[in-house]
Amino acid sequence: MTNAPVVFVVDDDQSVRSSLKFLLSTVGLHVESFDSADAFLRKNLPDSPSCLVLDVRLPGLSGLDFQRELGARKINIPIVFLTGHGDIPMSVRAMKAGAVEFLTKPFRDQDLLDAVRIALERDRTRREHEKEVLILQQRFDSLTSREREVISLVVSGMLNKQIADQLGTAESTVKVQRSRALEKMHAESLVDMVRMIEKLNGPSGRLR
Structure with missing residues (x-):
C-alpha cells in the first residue's frame, strides 16, 4: 500500500x-x-x-x-x-x-x-489480501466456462483422463484447457493453482 x-x-x-x-x-x-x-x-x-x-x-x-x-x-x-x-x-x-x-x-x-x-x-x-483476491478473481473471470470446469476438477485431484471421461471429451483437449487456464491465472504449477483457488474460496473470495 x-x-x-x-x-x-x-x-x-x-x-x-x-x-x-x-x-x-x-x-x-x-x-x-x-x-x-x-x-x-x-x-x-x-x-x-x-x-x-x-x-x-x-x-x-x-x-x-x-x-x-x-x-x-x-x-x-x-x-x-x-x-x-x-x-x-x-x-x-x-x-x-x-x-x-x-x-x-x-x-x-x-x-x-x-x-x-x-x-x-x-x-x-x-x-x-483483498487486493490479491480481487486480482485472482479477475483472472478467474477471464476463463471460459469449460476451463473453469476443468480447473475445478483438476484441483479436486482428478487426472486428465478421468476429467476427459467425466466431461465426455478427449484427454488432449483437457490438457490444452488445463494449460490455458494455468496461463491465464499466472499459475506456475498445479500447486500454485490450488493455492489460488483456496484463496478465492476463502472468506474474502467470491468464487462460486
Whole structure:
C-alpha cells in the first residue's frame, strides 16, 4: 500500500482528542479526530491502512454500539477501545467482536502505541489480501466456462483422463484447457493453482 496510514480518534472530550493526537503524531502517524460516532460516519474514508481509537462512552451511539454499526455497514477497520469505566463483560464483548485492544484509562502511552501499531498492521495485511483476491478473481473471470470446469476438477485431484471421461471429451483437449487456464491465472504449477483457488474460496473470495 502506498498511502500513508491514518489513525482515527473518536472521543467526546476535546482534551483527550488533543493529547491522543499529539502522542500519535510523535511517532509520525497522521491523526484525524471526531467528537462522536455520527461525525466519523460522515467521513469518506481514505484508501489506506487505518484504525480507530474509540472511547466506549460517547454521545449518541456508544462505542460498542458503534462497533456493531460498523460491522453492519461492512466497514472493516480495526478498533482500539479506550474507557475510564471498563468492566470484564464489556471488554469481552468488544474483543469477541474483533477489537484489537481494550485499554482502561489511565493507560501507558506505549500500550496505546503498541495497540495502534498492531491495528494498522492488521488492516494493512487485510487490504493486501483483498487486493490479491480481487486480482485472482479477475483472472478467474477471464476463463471460459469449460476451463473453469476443468480447473475445478483438476484441483479436486482428478487426472486428465478421468476429467476427459467425466466431461465426455478427449484427454488432449483437457490438457490444452488445463494449460490455458494455468496461463491465464499466472499459475506456475498445479500447486500454485490450488493455492489460488483456496484463496478465492476463502472468506474474502467470491468464487462460486
